[in-house]
Amino acid sequence: MAPKKTFARLPILLAFLSLLAVGVQAQEPGNNFNVVESSFRQGDSIQVKTLRRTSDSISLLVNYILGSEEQATLHLVIAGNSPSKPAFDPRQRAVIKKGQGTVMLHFPHAYPGLPCVSLNHHTTGSVLGHLYFGNPDDIAAARMPGVGQSSGGGGSATPSGIVQVKLAKIILPVVGCEKASPAELFEYLSVKSRDYDPTTNDFRLKGLPIMVTSKRKDSLALSLDLQNIPLGEAIRHAAKLGDFRVTYTDTGVVIGDLEENTQASAPAGAPAAQESSPVADKAGRIIFPFVGAENVSFEEAIEYIRVRSRDLDPDKTGIEIAIKPGPPSDKVANLDLKNIPLPTLLGHVAELFGYTVATDAKGYVLTPRS
Numbered sequence: 001m002a003p004k005k006t007f008a009r010l011p012i013l014l015a016f017l018s019l020l021a022v023g024v025q026a027q028e029p030g031n032n033f034n035v036v037e038s039s040f041r042q043g044d045s046i047q048v049k050t051l052r053r054t055s056d057s058i059s060l061l062v063n064y065i066l067g068s069e070e071q072a073t074l075h076l077v078i079a080g081n082s083p084s085k086p087a088f089d090p091r092q093r094a095v096i097k098k099g100q101g102t103v104m105l106h107f108p109h110a111y112p113g114l115p116c117v118s119l120n121h122h123t124t125g126s127v128l129g130h131l132y133f134g135n136p137d138d139i140a141a142a143r144m145p146g147v148g149q150s151s152g153g154g155g156s157a158t159p160s161g162i163v164q165v166k167l168a169k170i171i172l173p174v175v176g177c178e179k180a181s182p183a184e185l186f187e188y189l190s191v192k193s194r195d196y197d198p199t200t201n202d203f204r205l206k207g208l209p210i211m212v213t214s215k216r217k218d219s220l221a222l223s224l225d226l227q228n229i230p231l232g233e234a235i236r237h238a239a240k241l242g243d244f245r246v247t248y249t250d251t252g253v254v255i256g257d258l259e260e261n262t263q264a265s266a267p268a269g270a271p272a273a274q275e276s277s278p279v280a281d282k283a284g285r286i287i288f289p290f291v292g293a294e295n296v297s298f299e300e301a302i303e304y305i306r307v308r309s310r311d312l313d314p315d316k317t318g319i320e321i322a323i324k325p326g327p328p329s330d331k332v333a334n335l336d337l338k339n340i341p342l343p344t345l346l347g348h349v350a351e352l353f354g355y356t357v358a359t360d361a362k363g364y365v366l367t368p369r370s
Contacts (some may be wrong), residue, residue, distance in 0.1 A: 033133045036114065039187060040129030043067025046117050048133055049102065058107040058115055065100045071122040072096055076105035078113040114138040127194050159248040166208045167232030170197050175226040175234050182242050183217040185224060186210045186255055189238065193231050209252035214244055225336035233351060240348045279359050283319050286312050286342040295332040298353040309342055320363030
């Protein structure tokens with residue numbers, strides 16, 4: 001009976017060896033590729049070991065490490081516009097268990113676009129991570145927001161199009177990060193945006209890419225504690241913590257370092273970054289070692305800053321903060337910040353409650369957004 005088992009497995013073995021052989025020939029047209037974008041939770045990873053791509057199919061051997069869940073699924077999809085929308089093939093999917101291993105994925109009837117292996121929750125189907133790979137032609141065919149876009153040099157101070165919609169429509173119920181690097185914090189926000197994106201039912205298009213180009217992306221420890229907040233506001237709060245510059249392309253968000261003469265690109269609630277005055281100079285020297293409060297109102301937060309600034313000021317005079325009248329609000333927020341300058345803290349609170357910040361001869365003036 002042994003020979004029968006051997007012959008029964010022969011087609012599988014031949015297919016496996018054929019795939020390995022093609023993987024070695026990385027320079028073949030259509031089979032060379034680059035990783036375009038990769039995003040996973042801590043403890044998870046995916047690596048394309050070998051690729052075979054023909055005019056109408058894609059086959060992969062994928063190495064995986066699953067550490068965040070006991071069980072998950074891998075899906076091979078293509079980001080692109082299929083004219084015929086082929087039905088899902090079971091070979092595009094593989095169930096994996098906690099640990100590491102290798103699986104084969106196959107996409108028949110492939111069409112132009114950017115291949116993607118996604119890691120999904122086994123029961124809810126929510127995306128836990130993804131790996132986009134391909135060549136420039138694949139990227140062009142995908143026309144997918146944020147994928148494969150250059151992060152250097154361009155960008156606008158204000159969002160538009162689908163980016164603007166997603167920044168406003170994606171509401172994050174909880175944002176909780178403690179002592180995370182900027183790269184980790186913004187990746188966390190990007191992953192969360194996919195989980196809570198109501199703008200599309202296509203998981204390939206869910207969420208918003210956030211690219212960190214700052215040279216300090218691994219050198220800071222940032223903490224953020226927010227609730228029921230739009231994605232755009234969460235990004236601005238996070239940027240304030242590290243004094244980052246936020247710009248927007250037509251497909252995503254770029255987090256970079258502040259540069260000279262970029263006042264127009266600063267987050268909307270921040271004090272004027274290039275303005276030099278005795279008030280701004282003094283406020284910049286007042287550092288709050290720790291700010292921790294839960295369910296505080298806007299007035300309570302500002303009063304805390306006023307009082308605490310006097311304690312931390314060597315002159316014991318603190319900084320004057322005036323609030324212009326606005327509509328009543330019962331909004332509350334949580335604050336969990338460390339080693340933060342007074343101007344950054346004030347801008348952070350202003351963003352949370354919908355105020356802008358300016359300086360005058362006496363101190364800071366907070367004005368409700370219209």
